[in-house]
Amino acid sequence: MASGRVFVVFLLPVILSVLFGSAVMADILDKPDRELNMWPMSYSDGVLSHSSSIEIIGLSKQYSTSEPVEIQIKINDSSFDCGDLYVTIYSAGKSDVITQGGFFEQCFVKGNQILPIGDKFSKAIDIPGNYEIVVDMVSKQLKNISISGTFSVK
Structure with missing residues (x-):
């Protein structure tokens, strides 16, 4: 009698x-233009690297050890x-962080x-070599847009 109650x-x-x-899931997925997205914060949804959405302005291919790397960023989204x-600037091929800068609360749409x-x-950068620069913009909705470029220091 107790096993019947447990059941x-x-x-x-x-x-x-x-x-x-x-x-319910079978009915939802049976409808056209529906898909199951179990990971809404996945890499493919959150990261964009289209040059039309973000671009690095002022990055040269080569710098001298006495010349600073100065860039600006333009986002069209x-x-x-x-x-x-x-x-972030990395040593090319080694993934060692050389330097990093963070700029918080960047609101840019109103003034373009x-x-x-x-x-x-x-x-x-005073050490000659090849470097990679990576720019990430993280929105308040935790979306990420990124672009990278390479340069050398002689």
Whole structure:
């Protein structure tokens, strides 16, 4: 008698929930233009690297050891207004961080401004070699847009 109550109280609701959920999912996925996206924050949804959406302005292919790397960023996607901008320079091929700059609360759509607003990214690298610069913009909705470029220091 007790095993019948355990079945009715604990197992029957689980079985019915799984059956009902499966029926609902099958009905939803059976409709055209529907897809199952279990990871809404996935790499493919959150990261864009189209040159039309973000671009690095002022990056040269070669610098001298006494010349600073000075760049600005232009973003053409208004969904990234008011976010945090990160600029990182890596040693090419080694993934060692050489320098990094963070610029917070960059709101640019109203003035159609170049980033970083009221500041500039300028870093001198005194060790000759090849480097990669990566620019990431993270919106308040936690979307990420990124672009990278390479340069050398002689």
